[in-house]
Amino acid sequence: MNKCRSLMESLLFEDVEDEIVTSCTSSFRTRTYAEGERIAEEGEVCKHFLFIESGEAAVQKYTSGGEFTTVELLECGDFFGEEVMEKDLPRYRFTLEAISDVTVLYIPGDLLEKYLLRYPKLKENYIRILLQKVHCRGQRIVLLSQKSVRQKIACYLLGLLRSQGGGDLLILPGSREVTSKLLALPRPSFSRELRAMEEAALIEVKGRQVRILEQTLLEKLVEER
Numbered sequence: 001m002n003k004c005r006s007l008m009e010s011l012l013f014e015d016v017e018d019e020i021v022t023s024c025t026s027s028f029r030t031r032t033y034a035e036g037e038r039i040a041e042e043g044e045v046c047k048h049f050l051f052i053e054s055g056e057a058a059v060q061k062y063t064s065g066g067e068f069t070t071v072e073l074l075e076c077g078d079f080f081g082e083e084v085m086e087k088d089l090p091r092y093r094f095t096l097e098a099i100s101d102v103t104v105l106y107i108p109g110d111l112l113e114k115y116l117l118r119y120p121k122l123k124e125n126y127i128r129i130l131l132q133k134v135h136c137r138g139q140r141i142v143l144l145s146q147k148s149v150r151q152k153i154a155c156y157l158l159g160l161l162r163s164q165g166g167g168d169l170l171i172l173p174g175s176r177e178v179t180s181k182l183l184a185l186p187r188p189s190f191s192r193e194l195r196a197m198e199e200a201a202l203i204e205v206k207g208r209q210v211r212i213l214e215q216t217l218l219e220k221l222v223e224e225r
Contacts, residue, residue: 006053006105010077011132012125020122024115030105033098040081040096045089048106050080055102058178060095070181072136073099073173079129084109099178144184146222149193152183154218157203161212168215172208 007013013021030053033039039057040050052074059072059080071094074080083090090109116123139159146152156179160170172179180190197203202218204211212218 006076007051010051010079011129012051012079012122014125016119016121016125020119024111024122025105027111028105028107030103033102033104035098035100037098038095039098039102039104040092040094042092042095044092046081046083046086046092047109048081049084049109049112050096051105051107052076052078052080053103053105055098055100056174057102057104058097058099058174058181060097062095068095068181069184070178071140073178073182075173082130082133085113099174149185149189150197151221152185153190153193153197155222156183157210157212158215158218158222161215168212170210170212172210175208 007025008016008018008021013024033055040046042060042062054076057074057080058070059074060068061071062068074096080094080096081092083092112126116126143152143155143159146155157170160172161167164170174182176191176194177187180187183190194203194205198205202212202214204213
């Protein structure tokens with residue numbers, strides 16, 4: 001019942017009848033991972049579409065030397081593994097790593113394909129998920145194209161503010177270490193610039209909570225890029 005409830009509240013099963021959700025999820029399995037565990041590895045055969053039922057995970061891109069860049073942060077309700085619908089032995093393009101205790105629901109690729117063909121609304125929702133991922137990665141390109149550390153941080157904070165419903169208060173989705181990796185910045189540079197932005201009365205930071213004090217100035221800073 002818990003996994004059915006979680007999926008009913010997800011984008012994939014939005015406006016899909018409860019009976020269909022129950023039928024679809026009867027063969028899905030769940031697994032829990034501890035912080036730091038790898039959930040999926042880049043290059044592995046992609047057999048499942050993964051749903052984050054609880055916790056937070058990071059989408060990582062590793063180099064041959066073991067260095068990595070955080071591409072995206074996923075939380076409850078997010079999906080990973082869209083490669084599952086590709087033909088000819090699909091493989092994960094990224095590594096998925098738990099950054100807290102995470103419960104993952106595994107949706108077999110062959111069943112997903114069958115359900116998408118059977119239920120038009122499910123197919124429509126799946127396409128929306130793919131388009132949302134394309135949009136998010138496009139926004140990340142905009143973020144990484146910012147020239148200065150302050151511009152990157154301003155662009156990131158404004159994007160979070162919009163995604164979390166506006167107002168002037170936002171929550172960083174991860175620790176400073178995680179966030180700095182997401183911005184492709186050294187953690188000392190990230191923390192130092194946050195302090196400088198506080199001293200300039202642009203923002204106010206309390207743990208993972210950030211209050212935007214001068215939204216117009218931050219928007220102007222990004223626009224000037």
